[in-house]
Amino acid sequence: MSISRRDFNKLLLSGVAGSAFGLFGMSSNSFAAGGSKKHVVVVGGGFGGAATAKYLRKLDPSLAVTLIEPKLAYITCPFSNWVIGGLKKMSDITHNFTVLRTKYGVNVIADRVVSIDAAKGTVRLGGGKTIGYDRLVVAPGIDFKYDAIPGYSQKIAESKIPHAWQAGPQTLLLQRQLHAMKNGGTVVICPPDNPFRCPPGPYERASLIAHYLKKNKPKSKIIILDAKEKFSKQGLFTKGWERLYPGMISWHSSTGGGKVLGLSASAMTLETDLGSVKGDVINIIPAQKAGKLAFDAGLTNDKGWCPVNPSSFESTLHKGVHVVGDACVAGAMPKSGFAASSQGKVAAAAIINLLHGKEPAPPSLVNTCYSLIGPEYGISVAGVYQFAANGIVEIPGSGGLTPADASDDQLQQEALFAEGWYTNISRDIWG
């Protein structure tokens, strides 16, 4: 209650008072009536949600925009590997919503959405409030299929074998375990099958753990037990590992002994087709599905992700509800922070048109992801996407990877650009 009152006052102060009556009214209809401002509610303050909220207000200041996010600050998955490897601090990857509130006039509510009523156009918050909307944007991120590996569970993830695939306490748990490990220890990383958040992420993680181990515990090893036959930027990573960490990292494909059949958390062993693998530190990145709210709201398909109209990111299952980011099915686009923010901008522009009774314009989408193999060794993947008859496709001839024959200068430049990328994309979304 006190949070709501405070938000209410801030709302009045931030100059969007016209929306306030509808905001805490019971339905969107009261909003649309009488020339009140149109109200868009965004759920989730990550790359997709925060970008949507910010760009809605930036592109159409006449809108009232409410962002609902239980956390007071968002900790990014991108660059959390840099924290694990000792190159960044948690504070470097933590972003609050102050600028969205004060500069962009987004009404930020620190609460959880417990249910969505798409027919009535309302969301209900954990604190008990019901908020009406003209359009809703849901950016719930990912959830984990813990049961994909027998013996693994959320409880074990939180206490002993972290996934560290949602940044925060999990990132620090994995980092502490690496710090506590003896020189000569074994780190086992288990990346999931597709599709999952940040396809190159597990391999950047192996790289930056190797960087830490080489400096501090050089007799140690990293074993990657992969649920896949191949992985993102594979040639570039493999070459980088041979050059920077020779003999330290071994990767096993799913059919080459990488498939994890079961876990014994007490013995710290993983069962594979080729026998038992023991780890001093084990990092299981479980198979994934859309965040829980997407399931609760009936926004998911039989594969556990949210189908959307690619020109507006409006759900094909619930009218008036848009889904952006990792949770949505975005054709050729990978599940990445950059992709989520690109989708958020497209969704914002489409929503503005829809609220004015116009069709969304054809979208243009981009992904740009950097991975760090060593502090002076960066690689990237880029993609430019458009809407075609069969959904979102990559524009032929565009995008692609750092060339296999990139010079050391180029790799060093890409490492510098990786850091520059993070600075700017963070400001583009939360700054």
Next chain:
Amino acid sequence: MLLKKNVMLSLVFAAVPLLHAGSSAIAAEGTAPVPATAPVSAPVPAPVPAPDPEMVRQRGQILALSCSGCHGPEGKSTSIMPSIYGKTTGYIESALIDFKSGARTSTVMGRHAKGYTAEDIHLIAEYFGNLAKKNN
């Protein structure tokens, strides 16, 4: 694939090259070109639909918004990434054309620029060129 793209974009850009004759998208908003509904008595030339200035503006905007992911909001970088903000339309357009052709070397910009047509590049350049002008 290219065919599909051209078909789709032609809906929006049937007459975008008109804009290239020196007039900016913003200028076009104020001075709408010949209306498409003008009566045509002669059999040739075939009537060219006028570009909807609002659609052209939106197209430039959605293309340009992708840039800020790496180059910072409004193209204003505070990192090693070069700023786009403050550069002229002509400079940005020729830079992107050169990135696309490979005449200008880059790490990742060439890969991006290959995703855009000459019209796209012009609209991106115009968006940032006008942004700087507007704020000065």
